[in-house]
Amino acid sequence: MNHADGRYLESKRTVDDRALNRRVRDRLRDELPASPRVLEAGAGTGVTVPRLLDWGVTAGEYHGVDRDAGIIEVARERRCAELDGTPTENGFRVGDLTVRFDQGDALEAFGTDRADLVVAQSVLDLVPIDDALDAFETALDPGGLVYAPITFDGETIFQPDHPADDRVVAAYHDDIDNRPGRDTRAGRHLLDRCCERDGDLLAVGASDWVVRPRGGDYPNDERYFLATILEFIESAVDGPGVDEWLETRRQQLAEGTLSYVAHGYDVCYRVP
Ligand SMILES: C[S@@+](CC[C@H](N)C(=O)[O-])C[C@H]1O[C@@H](n2cnc3c(N)ncnc32)[C@H](O)[C@@H]1O
DSSP, X not given: OOOTTOHHHHHTHHHHHHHSOHHHHHHHHHHSXXXXXXXXXXXXXXXXXXXXXXXXXXXXXXXXXXXXXXXXXXXXXXXXXXXXXXXXXXXXXXXEEEEEEEESOTTTTTTTOOEEEEEOSSOTTTSOHHHHHHHHHHHEEEEEEEEEEEEEEEEEEEEXXXXXXXXHHHHHHHHHHTSTTOOTTHHHHHHHHHHHSSSEEEEEEEOXXXXXXXXXXXXXTHHHHHHHHHHHHHHHOOSTTHHHHHHHHHHHHHHTOOEEEEEEEEEEEEOO
């Protein structure tokens, strides 16, 4: 599936907003310097930038990296327009915050950048966790922070009950886990790694995606979000009963009776 137009990532923004763990976010905010230098791995459409501004981070430097060049273009344009920024070569300025997006591999692309904070939202289930933490630690000054919100952790739930749920979800997770670097239990493994390392695990909390209909409809663009999740499953799973399961779920989505939960963790870790 091609998500270069960014609609899937934009559609998950309101789902993320509800999911983000307030306690972990508050601890992060308490630890940040006044004008932080922020790097983001797998920045997607750059929705962290308006979130930082909402949290009171109105000065400093933000540099988002994503391997998808099309998504980087979307991030530059949409976030600049949304925030009424002043365009620059690779991004924009908004007040005293300088924003830049570049295409590259997040495990390598930070180069000589130095940071107070590395953000990796919904990314650490896609790359080897230890490699990512090593790269982040290299980019961070001593005592710098890693904020990894909405790190997927192995529970995918659809309601109402369907007899094929367990089989379909297990096959979906197996398909993900068979791909290089991917891990459907990344949330708990991130906790393990943070505990084993020499830094401090400052805060951790659940951040589950919960999408549910209201009066037969879904808020914002969340029907599209759910339709995309079903497409992910369709492309990953086949076998007896899967077509019927998908047909039932799509019918429920159209009728506004389908709910979905995915379990995640938010983690705030301070490197040595
Ligand atoms: C699930 S999306 C999350 C995007 C964004 N952080 C958000 O939460 O909206 C994962 C993003 O990570 C990017 N990505 C995956 N592996 C990457 C890597 N090794 N280096 C840079 N970006 C990567 C993908 O292109 C995608 O945009």
